[in-house]
Amino acid sequence: MTDTALEHGRELRSGGLTERARAVFPPAAARHTDLAFVRAEGTRVETDDGRQLLDFASGVAVTNVGHGNPVVMRRIQEQMATLVHAGHNIGVYPSYVELAERLVGLVHPDRKVFFGNSGAEALESAVKLAMRATGRNGLIAFKGGFHGRTLTTTALSASSANYRAGYLAALPTIQHVAFPDPFNQHSTPAAESARCLAELDELFELVVPANEVAALVVEPVQGEGGYQPAPVEFLRGLRERCSAHGIALIFDEIQTGFGRTGAMFAYEHMDVRPDVLVLAKGIANGLPLSAIVGTPELMDRWPAGAHGGTFGGNPVACAAALGVLDVLRDGGLDNARRQGTRLRAGLEALVTDLPLRSDVRGLGLMLGVELRHPDGSPASDVLAATCRRAAEEGLLIIPCGVHKNVLRLMPPTTLSTDDAAAALAMLGRALDAAVRP
Ligand SMILES: Cc1ncc(COP(=O)(O)O)c(C=O)c1O
Incomplete structure (x- = not known):
């Protein structure tokens, strides 16, 4: 087998979807990650290499009652x-x-x-x-x-x-x-x-x-x-x-x-x-x-x-x-409020010790954490590193804000207490690694 064929085989085994996508799509629709998704259920998405991630992006606030509800x-x-x-x-x-x-x-x-x-x-x-x-x-x-x-x-x-x-x-x-x-x-x-x-x-x-x-x-x-x-x-x-x-x-x-x-x-x-x-x-x-x-x-x-x-x-x-x-109607809204309060408290605790200026804000399960360096400049670098690290930990999360310095959490309204706690733990580790590399 030629080197190219071997390479191609490896690509296919690992999905290779991201590379194939680069060949057939223009760069216009910029993507937050290099991940390729093959299935999803509830709060979790699965990538083409078999990894499961807790989905706090929800296809950008779309799967509000969980994947495949x-x-x-x-x-x-x-x-x-x-x-x-x-x-x-x-x-x-x-x-x-x-x-x-x-x-x-x-x-x-x-x-x-x-x-x-x-x-x-x-x-x-x-x-x-x-x-x-x-x-x-x-x-x-x-x-x-x-x-x-x-x-x-x-x-x-x-x-x-x-x-x-x-x-x-x-x-x-x-x-x-x-x-x-x-x-x-x-x-x-x-x-x-x-x-x-x-x-x-x-x-x-x-x-x-x-x-x-x-x-x-x-x-x-x-x-x-x-x-x-x-x-x-x-x-x-x-x-x-x-x-x-x-x-x-x-x-x-x-x-x-x-x-x-x-x-x-x-x-x-x-x-x-x-x-x-x-x-x-x-x-x-x-x-x-x-x-x-x-x-x-x-x-x-x-x-x-x-x-x-x-x-x-x-x-x-x-x-x-x-x-x-x-x-x-049958509990989703109530749960969103409950989990939103819990997540918000968790986020506030996470940012207290960061060597950054921060603002935790939002309503229900639409929560943002703006981060700025002590000199006031947007901490977009920390955000990018945090999102990358969180994905490695198993949490899918993306930024927003005109300077991309706001973490946005938008999990489904069906989020469980265990998943909320797991997400906070992963996010805490990711933030820690990003600010103290
Ligand atoms: C507040 C708001 N308005 C409008 C849009 C555009 O919606 P669509 O991408 O479905 O056209 C978006 C998408 O992100 C949005 O967040």
Whole structure:
């Protein structure tokens, strides 16, 4: 056998998927790890070389009720056996209608729903809805926000100039305002809220007339931007201004939704309601599905033919989402809150002895740990080493934050106490090794 053939054999035995992927995919979709996954169950994923890892990434906040959750799988299998596709521009079907009814029941009885496939697609829908219904086209979003990769959602995002580079001419105009960041501004949530709201007021005065703004898009907890919860007074201030000026307040709950924060939707913690709620990621535990849930004032002004799509509200994905709702209702949300409190306490204990400045924050099982060196510079190096080391230990964890210096923990809402403890132990060792190599 030639050297090349031997090499090839070795590659195949170990999977070799990562190398093969390098040959057939462009570098664009950057990956956090070199791992190749072959199966997953509950809280664990298995790699092609037979290793099991505790999954605290959940496919980026998607498998919110655990991989292969039996309740969800049963719904999927039953639906697969009856109807896989129909097309919601042709007719309706049971899982599609039932899911919309249940979402309306969870949000407000007067709301209406539109289904899509991905988070970005849903945000595009929400923006189109707001523009068509208000007859305006101004859009406002926040620095540090991330909303997707289509042109409008790339334009809405302001968490990395690299995401926008090269596309500027095709991006619609968006005004970006500061988002509260008490830790880095050495301030309080209330003072930060006042600062950012004042910046918005100034924008209305100097840059865009408020009565030409169709929508303001905000994440109640910034995800990619650093697991940064919006202070209640900030969201209240946004709500007041949107109501006063007839602007649609759009909450991007793509990452915060579906139980991630220990509530069905993050806005429930803050008691501030959006005009349009945008959902995706965890909604169907891994099948492609997204939804917008909007007020009748907007939805009833969205005429027939104003929007559509081939795969939106796929019967199997809707069936999976019904299963997710059952799991969350039947203990998932309670467990997320319980385990979230436990994990948070564990994280706070882990960072106390680190020779770094740290901030543990988040809601439920959407927890972030920002790390900075004593001179204030982002500890992205420590983060990268910690994630690498954690994967060796058997914990899959990824960073976020505009400087990639925030650890983000997003395990499933079905996390057990033992797995939470095991994850903390592995993370503790990984952090220790990263700061004291
Ligand atoms: C808050 C938020 N909005 C929008 C998106 C885009 O969703 P998708 O990747 O499904 O288009 C993401 C994805 O990470 C997200 O976290």
